[in-house]
Amino acid sequence: MSTEVKIIYADVESKIGDMTNATTLLGPKAEPPITGNTLDVVTKLTELSTKLDTLLTSYQKVLLANSVTTTNSVQFMRESDEKVASVMEGTLSGPKMVTQ
Numbered sequence: 001m002s003t004e005v006k007i008i009y010a011d012v013e014s015k016i017g018d019m020t021n022a023t024t025l026l027g028p029k030a031e032p033p034i035t036g037n038t039l040d041v042v043t044k045l046t047e048l049s050t051k052l053d054t055l056l057t058s059y060q061k062v063l064l065a066n067s068v069t070t071t072n073s074v075q076f077m078r079e080s081d082e083k084v085a086s087v088m089e090g091t092l093s094g095p096k097m098v099t100q
Contacts, residue, residue: 023063028056
């Protein structure tokens with residue numbers, strides 16, 4: 001069993017971009033209330049629509065924040081991989097004579 005973690009950065013970044021684009025397209029917008037109607041059900045539907053709009057806006061903010069966090073994490077992992085690879089390349093070439 002391998003303990004190696006393989007990340008294909010282009011694929012991950014593409015999916016993060018897809019998620020961000022889909023999130024921005026959500027477009028929460030409550031419908032304006034129906035005027036001149038005195039039915040209680042219309043009032044309740046207007047309140048529900050406003051609450052759903054607020055919920056969707058909050059959800060959108062969370063998703064966008066998660067996208068930023070994930071992007072930062074992927075960038076950190078890429079930099080860490082590069083540093084580890086650099087160190088490994090230096091040790092694979094064997095010991096070097098230090099000159100003074």
